[in-house]
Amino acid sequence: MSRAPELTTINCTSCGAGLDVLGGGRVVAHICGYCGAELDAQHDYQVLARFDGLERPDSPFRIGMTGTLFGVQYTVIGTLEHRERWGAQVWTWIDHQLFSPTHGYAWITVEEGHLVFTRRYRRPVWMSVARVETSEHRPSVSSRGQRYNYYETSTSEITFAEGEFTWAPRIGDRTTTVSALGTDAMLGFSETGTEREVYRSTYLPRAEAEAGFGIDTGLRPQGIHPLQSYKAGRHDRFLRNTCLALALVTALIGLFMGGRDGTTFLPEQRFAANALPQTVTFDVTDATGLTDIRLQGDVRNSWAYLTVELEDPEGEPLFEAGRTVEYYFGRDSDGNWSEGRRWSTLRFRPETTGTYTMNLGLEEQGHWPNTSAGGAALSQVTVSVAGGRSSGFWLYLLAGIFALGGGSFLARRFWHHTRRWRGSDWTDED
Amino acid sequence: MRPFNCPNCGDTVAPALARVKMMTCPSCGTTLLLEDEAVRLAGREGVMHAVPTLIGLGDSVTLGRSTVEIHGHARFSYGRGFWDEFWGVTGSGASRWVSVDEGDVVYQRPLEPEDWPRHNGHFRTDGHLIAAGDEFDILELDSAECVAVAGSFDEALMVGETYRFVNAQSPRGRLLSGEIWQGGESWFLGDWFDPFEITVRKAPV
Known part of the structure; x- marks a missing residue:
């Protein structure tokens, strides 16, 4: 009910101080900011109670301030300070009751540097303390297409009150509120006497409040507030999808490049290990790609170090290198196991076509000490050469970088979600 | 006419x-x-004090899927304050009332007499009413005087006449409102609306 327009000021019936009447027709109590007397706004401002010696909390908002939020002009008509204790931890926050002649009552909450805008929610939805306590899974409610999951149950008491209110607050009054968090809003369910009240809160960006009220709040928000929904950058979605698509494309190209068979320059040649070293020649007919020298040995719980010296068609040494082939296997309490591989590859880029000469040798060999069965560690060696090959390595690496880039956007969203829900008191063991 | x-x-x-x-x-x-x-x-017509109002005469108001053209504006005083009732018609010509009370908006249709709740004229705030196939808890009982009217209505509202009001809500959130006066009564059924969720297209000046 809108207040009669002629009523704009009163004198406190306790101390005589002039008080502005800013709220509407539903104001029930007016608490004098000078003497702390609570006056009955509906019965000639009779004194209902006195709250002496209260220290006004520090807030950027003062009673009487007017500002525009969401296109509606509001006036700050009251200030409450709440305190919640849990073990040794204490939280305090400040609620300012707002009034608009056209849009009614609302609240601005100042909490750890964050601002929250709250209004009464009249849709038929409810979550009780009893339901929370008896639920095996996190309780949730749905309203107007949004799902709200249980967040916490908190009991707070009023430690300061000043101004006009739509009920009669008392210092020390305790209220238990069940809250449920949705994508960008929170529902608070509280029961006082026979009345159930539901409030809906949304995050109020500081810049929006400062612009609306024409003030510098000086607030420094701490951490992520549960009502702060994830704010993706303008191009985040495009960048994420592009990164993931490029990761897929480069991985596929890498798979194609790495899987090319190429041209066989030297079919498999088999040598007895005790006949090494051996000299083998092969003709390189395609010098545009990579050439693989594949070495294979019949190692069994043993190892061998094979050496390769390669000369180009001009007889100039191209490189000297070595590769180990090793293979171990056995059985333990977890079952059969194996380790290592019987083959290895030497990859090089030939500079020219022609006949290359390879000297293949066996430098060292041995058994795995605990399985030493005596005899030679290596009895046969197979060598083959194929060219015109390509490597997918760098493309795989690039695909990994792209995947990390795309995944970082998802990780940031997940991290934000985790921080929003960090204050929830729900545990699945409940 | x-x-x-x-x-x-x-x-x-x-x-x-x-x-x-x-x-x-x-x-x-x-x-x-x-x-x-x-x-x-x-x-x-009474004195309609100029105060900020969400809706005005001639406005077109969309509430959910319904749009109503406002033709009448009545103001009711309860002594210390007042609230506004707006009468209008939908596109199909149905009669509707929009009650605006400090940010609480209720959109209601008149009930036919056969859907009215049965009562003996004595209401209590812990009482219940059954109407239109639903059960309602009585939330509010009050009386108010019609202090001003403007525009046109499909029923007679008398400035200076005092009405008794009954507001009752169902578990589904529907609001049943009754107006009782000397020699008559009317009942209305509807829903709450958030003023941020309604669209008001102002009448051309």
Whole structure:
């Protein structure tokens, strides 16, 4: 009910101080900011109670301030300070009751540097303390297409009150509120006497409040507030999808490049290990790609170090290198196991076509000490050469970088979600 | 109904809708009762103090999937304050009321007498009412005086007359409202709306 327009000021019936009447027709109590007397706004401002010696909390908002939020002009008509204790931890926050002649009552909450805008929610939805306590899974409610999951149950008491209110607050009054968090809003369910009240809160960006009220709040928000929904950058979605698509494309190209068979320059040649070293020649007919020298040995719980010296068609040494082939296997309490591989590859880029000469040798060999069965560690060696090959390595690496880039956007969203829900008191063991 | 001349000032008055039973003369503010082809003086329109209102005469208001054109504005005083009731019609010509009370908006349709709750005239705030197939808890009992009217209505509202009001809500959130006066009653059924969720297209100035 809108207040009669002629009523704009009163004198406190306790101390005589002039008080502005800013709220509407539903104001029930007016608490004098000078003497702390609570006056009955509906019965000639009779004194209902006195709250002496209260220290006004520090807030950027003062009673009487007017500002525009969401296109509606509001006036700050009251200030409450709440305190919640849990073990040794204490939280305090400040609620300012707002009034608009056209849009009614609302609240601005100042909490750890964050601002929250709250209004009464009249849709038929409810979550009780009893339901929370008896639920095996996190309780949730749905309203107007949004799902709200249980967040916490908190009991707070009023430690300061000043101004006009739509009920009669008392210092020390305790209220238990069940809250449920949705994508960008929170529902608070509280029961006082026979009345159930539901409030809906949304995050109020500081810049929006400062612009609306024409003030510098000086607030420094701490951490992520549960009502702060994830704010993706303008191009985040495009960048994420592009990164993931490029990761897929480069991985596929890498798979194609790495899987090319190429041209066989030297079919498999088999040598007895005790006949090494051996000299083998092969003709390189395609010098545009990579050439693989594949070495294979019949190692069994043993190892061998094979050496390769390669000369180009001009007889100039191209490189000297070595590769180990090793293979171990056995059985333990977890079952059969194996380790290592019987083959290895030497990859090089030939500079020219022609006949290359390879000297293949066996430098060292041995058994795995605990399985030493005596005899030679290596009895046969197979060598083959194929060219015109390509490597997918760098493309795989690039695909990994792209995947990390795309995944970082998802990780940031997940991290934000985790921080929003960090204050929830729900545990699945409940 | 055809245009007629105001019996008080003689100016031409043209009801916008045939169903209008009461309207205020735009020239002199006299309230006129339209009875068949006769027009009867029904007193002054009262003083509609200029205060910010969400809705005004001539506005088109969309609430959910329904849009209503506002034709009448009545103000009820409970002494220390007041609230506003707006009467309008939907695109299909149905009668609707929009109650605006400090940010609480209720959109209601009149109930036919057969859907009214049965009662003995004595209501309690812990009582229940059954109407239109639903059960309602009585939330509020009050009385208020109609202090001002403007525009036109499909029922007669008398400035200075006192009405008793009953508001009751169902578990599904529906609001049942009753108006009881000397010799009559009306019942309305509807829903709450958030003022941030309704769209008001202002009447051209």
